[in-house]
Amino acid sequence: MLAFVEHRYPALWPWIQLMRLDRPIGSMLLMWPTLWALWIAGGGTPSLKHIVIFVLGVFVMRAAGCVINDFADRDFDGHVTRTRGRPLATGALSARQALMLFAALGLIALGLVLCLNRFTLVLSFGGLGLAVLYPFTKRFTYLPQLFLGAAFSWAIPMAFAAETESVPEIAWLLFTTNLLWTVAYDTEYAMCDREDDLKVGIKSTAILFGDLDKVMVGTLQVLTLVALWVLGQRLGFTWPWYLGLAGMAAGFAHQQWRIRYREPWPCFHAFLSNHWAGASVFAGLYFQYLLAAPGP
Numbered sequence: 001m002l003a004f005v006e007h008r009y010p011a012l013w014p015w016i017q018l019m020r021l022d023r024p025i026g027s028m029l030l031m032w033p034t035l036w037a038l039w040i041a042g043g044g045t046p047s048l049k050h051i052v053i054f055v056l057g058v059f060v061m062r063a064a065g066c067v068i069n070d071f072a073d074r075d076f077d078g079h080v081t082r083t084r085g086r087p088l089a090t091g092a093l094s095a096r097q098a099l100m101l102f103a104a105l106g107l108i109a110l111g112l113v114l115c116l117n118r119f120t121l122v123l124s125f126g127g128l129g130l131a132v133l134y135p136f137t138k139r140f141t142y143l144p145q146l147f148l149g150a151a152f153s154w155a156i157p158m159a160f161a162a163e164t165e166s167v168p169e170i171a172w173l174l175f176t177t178n179l180l181w182t183v184a185y186d187t188e189y190a191m192c193d194r195e196d197d198l199k200v201g202i203k204s205t206a207i208l209f210g211d212l213d214k215v216m217v218g219t220l221q222v223l224t225l226v227a228l229w230v231l232g233q234r235l236g237f238t239w240p241w242y243l244g245l246a247g248m249a250a251g252f253a254h255q256q257w258r259i260r261y262r263e264p265w266p267c268f269h270a271f272l273s274n275h276w277a278g279a280s281v282f283a284g285l286y287f288q289y290l291l292a293a294p295g296p
Helices: 002-008 010-018 025-041 048-072 095-113 118-137 144-153 155-164 169-192 194-200 205-235 239-261 264-272 274-292
Strands: none
Touching: 010 048, 010 095, 025 048, 025 144, 025 155, 025 169, 025 274, 048 095, 048 118, 048 155, 095 118, 118 144, 118 155, 144 155, 144 169, 144 205, 155 169, 169 194, 169 205, 169 239, 169 264, 169 274, 194 205, 205 239, 239 264, 239 274, 264 274
């Protein structure tokens, strides 16, 4: 479908690239924890309305985040091998056009959240703030992945607010879990660009961790699994949940093998495989509620 659009409507292609609609991995990594939160908050039967709104919101906000990210990095992307073909770096689109698109996507996201309760609406402004702030954190901190983790996790308290009109302790445990996982996989992503980032002055956890990068990624992955295990214990989950965690653990082990030489493309493919790690956890969660009927 996208290949058809690129060929038949070439003027639209830079806009698609700017929103990363041709690379949905970021949307999937944002979607899985959002679905985790909806299923847990809804006790295995979340509102269909909420599922539709949050899934649409995931794609809209991820697109908006990519647009503002490229706006912030427009003077750097041309100097980084992996990003030099992005529309703002090549001049295919202007900074003004990017801001107009970001505003339009923000209005669409606002329209979606207006279909939810007031508490969720109030929380949504925190998510918007994190989405705008994250791209600029690469200038002043070596921990931009921490801000990305918060932005990618913000849908979790929003999902609980939508389903239950509250944000209980378990929501913040899930928030912290996803933050740990996001820092792990975005460090793998940053390992792809480390040499170019050092040249242009962009900061990242991959640079901060240095020779300890693989150890730190592994540590964050272990902490993610431990946090998910604790969450399962708190909710009285049984074997389907832990089978899902085993799938994530196997994926993490494979990622460690991938990044063992710190080569850019294997690190990038390790990052991509996190989609399956998130899907494995959701599958365990789905069948947990379907088959094991846990208590509240």
